[in-house]
Structure formats: C-alpha cells, structure tokens
Amino acid sequence: MVTGGRAPVAGVVRAYLDHLVVERGTARNTVESYTRDLRRYAAHLDRAGVTDLAAVGPEHITEFGMALREGDDEHRPLAASSAARALVAVRGLHRFAHADGITEQNPARDVKPPAPARRLPKALPVHDVLRLLDLPATEGERPLRDRALLELLYSSGARISEAVGLDLDDIDHDQRTVLLDGKGGHQRLVPVGRPALEALDAYLVRARPALASRGRGTAAVFLNARGGRLSRQSAWQVLKTNAERAGLASTVSPHTLRHSFATHLIEGGADVRVVQELLGHASVTTTQVYTLITVNTLREVYATAHPRAFG
Incomplete structure (x- = not known):
C-alpha cells in the first residue's frame, strides 16, 4: 500500500x-x-x-x-x-x-478504451415506408417532385446528397438504372424499381418543365421552386415533412430510407456483398451492421413464436 x-x-x-x-x-x-x-x-x-x-x-x-x-x-x-x-x-x-518525468512508467500505454457499441441504423417497417411514399399527391409540381424523390431514395438506397446531385443523363430508363456520385468521387450504377421510375417519369413530364422555366437552365433532375438544383437541406425537409404527416417523425433521419433499403434487402435474402455495392460502402464491414438488425428480428420472432423459446 x-x-x-x-x-x-x-x-x-x-x-x-x-x-x-x-x-x-x-x-x-x-x-x-x-x-x-x-x-x-x-x-x-x-x-x-x-x-x-x-x-x-x-x-x-x-x-x-x-x-x-x-x-x-x-x-x-x-x-x-x-x-x-x-x-x-x-x-x-x-x-x-x-x-514530464513525473513517473518512470506509463501503465496506461496498453490499456485501450472499450470500443463504442455499434449503433444499429434505424429502419422503418415496410408498411411504414409504403405509407410514407404514398403521401405526396399525384398532381402538382412539388408533390410530383417530392413523390419521385422519396421513391428514388428508397428504391436505390441513395444518400440524399447523391439524389439531389443527379443529372438528367444519369437516369437510364431503358436499363432502369441511375448513376450515383458517391463519397470520394466514386460512381456506382444502381438499379431502380418500376414504381420509382414511374414516379420519375411523371415528375419529368408533368412537373419539371414548369420548374425549369423559372431558372437559368440546369441539368439537375430535382429542381426547387426557382428552377435551380434542389439542395440537400430542402430534400431532407421533404422527407421530414412527409414523415410528420405519416406520423413517423420521431423515427426518421436523413438516412432513414437508405437504412430501410438495406435492411429490407438483407431481410429478403440479398447477399451482404451485393448490398455493399448498392450502398457504395468501401468495406463490407460497414454493411454488416445491417445483418445485426436481421439477427435481432429473428430473435424477436423466435422468442414470440417458438413454443419452447423460454424452456
């Protein structure tokens, strides 16, 4: 002592x-x-x-x-x-x-802080996503734009910044793909579902020309009321506003539809490496956090459904 x-x-x-x-x-x-x-x-x-x-x-x-x-x-x-x-x-x-020479040894040199717990991304149940996507009206410039934006975010797993960065030439309607500019200048080609393409077509034909006429000419897909490229902040507000209308505000963040996209794919049986490519993650380790969600879901189902789950 x-x-x-x-x-x-x-x-x-x-x-x-x-x-x-x-x-x-x-x-x-x-x-x-x-x-x-x-x-x-x-x-x-x-x-x-x-x-x-x-x-x-x-x-x-x-x-x-x-x-x-x-x-x-x-x-x-x-x-x-x-x-x-x-x-x-x-x-x-x-x-x-x-x-400073106060002590001869540093006893803390090899003591590492505990790794922070991995926080599971929040994903919405499929029925909540569908309710959110159905909220924007099918008529009017902004509702058509908002519906197309939300559909695209969920269908492609794009980050909001990637979605607002899309130009008209980045959409291939025949191949049903979009070309996204990801982090670090890396591009990736992502398939898009039919509902998202239909929402995009409706917006591009019936709403975007009117919005574009108020601007100076831009190749951006998603435009604001002045005809310029929609900002990331405005796109997040679109998601937030519709989430509030759907009663989902407390569970929605800018990445909610991206997280839901990944979680639903893995729950549907998609290989984690395929999801990695779709999300544009540099490492599969980043994507594997979504498999934890699936395991947790399986545990919950087992605990509530198996007659001998609790012995």
Whole structure:
C-alpha cells in the first residue's frame, strides 16, 4: 500500500488539467468532463490505497474501467461512450506524467478504451415506408417532385446528397438504372424499381418543365421552386415533412430510407456483398451492421413464436 510519495495523484491531476488549459488550449467543456473523470479516478485509486501515481499499475486502470461500466458504491454505470471518454482522460494523465518525468512508467500505454457499441441504423417497417411514399399527391409540381424523390431514395438506397446531385443523363430508363456520385468521387450504377421510375417519369413530364422555366437552365433532375438544383437541406425537409404527416417523425433521419433499403434487402435474402455495392460502402464491414438488425428480428420472432423459446 502506498501512502504518499513524490507524485501525489491529486497534484498530478491538477498539473495535467492546467497543462490542458494553458498549453493545449483544450475546450472548456472537455476540461470540465476530464476534471470529473479524473476526480473519480483519483477517488478510485484512493480506495485502493494508492496515492502516488508512480504506484499505479495496469491492473488499477483496468479495474477502474470495470467500475465505470458496472458502477460502484458511489456511482451508477456509465454509458459506453462516457466510460471510453473517462479512460481517454486517464490515459492522457499517465502519458503527461511519463512525458514530464513525473513517473518512470506509463501503465496506461496498453490499456485501450472499450470500443463504442455499434449503433444499429434505424429502419422503418415496410408498411411504414409504403405509407410514407404514398403521401405526396399525384398532381402538382412539388408533390410530383417530392413523390419521385422519396421513391428514388428508397428504391436505390441513395444518400440524399447523391439524389439531389443527379443529372438528367444519369437516369437510364431503358436499363432502369441511375448513376450515383458517391463519397470520394466514386460512381456506382444502381438499379431502380418500376414504381420509382414511374414516379420519375411523371415528375419529368408533368412537373419539371414548369420548374425549369423559372431558372437559368440546369441539368439537375430535382429542381426547387426557382428552377435551380434542389439542395440537400430542402430534400431532407421533404422527407421530414412527409414523415410528420405519416406520423413517423420521431423515427426518421436523413438516412432513414437508405437504412430501410438495406435492411429490407438483407431481410429478403440479398447477399451482404451485393448490398455493399448498392450502398457504395468501401468495406463490407460497414454493411454488416445491417445483418445485426436481421439477427435481432429473428430473435424477436423466435422468442414470440417458438413454443419452447423460454424452456
């Protein structure tokens, strides 16, 4: 047990926080969070009988990480992101102490913060998607445009930015495909379903010419009321407005139809690598998060339908 020493924990913590403020110019909110985290760390070490930072070993930091995630007598468990931030603060403290010669070793060097939990993308049930797509009217310039936009987003899995970036030549009606400009300048050819093509045709024939007449001439597929290219923000507002009308506002984000597209494909039996290509993901690992949704759905169905699910 260490009762004192040349590197008292509280003193080093104060020096480290001063270093963040004065020399690193760290944001105030970050410093406040680190202050709370390191006070909790110092209290944890004190309960373990450690008051000298030089006496800290990797096991103390690992035990602190467990206490963050599981809680202790004085604190409730932290969310994974908050626990990870606290361990980042602890690693920064020990790195600072070692670099300044306060301690001979850095016991936190090989202690890694826990990987943040993978958040499952929100996907709408098929019946909610269909209700959303049916909301825009079939007459009028903006309703026809909005219907075509929503149908395209769900049919192709396009990001909103990719949809508003479409030009007329990017649509191949004969091949039923659209050419999307994805992240990093990568293009991909994506098939489009018949309902989306029909909505696009209706918009291009009966609404876009009137919108285009108010502008200076643009090849953009989706136009705003002034005849210019529809912005990403305006396209998101189209989705948001119709989601509110459908009673889905709390579950809708700019990527909702894209997530629904991917989830429904995988639930329908599509290979994850095919979905990867359709979404334009550089790595299949990014796409595999959608398989987690399917597994969770299978578990729910099993738990409610199998007569011996609970033994």
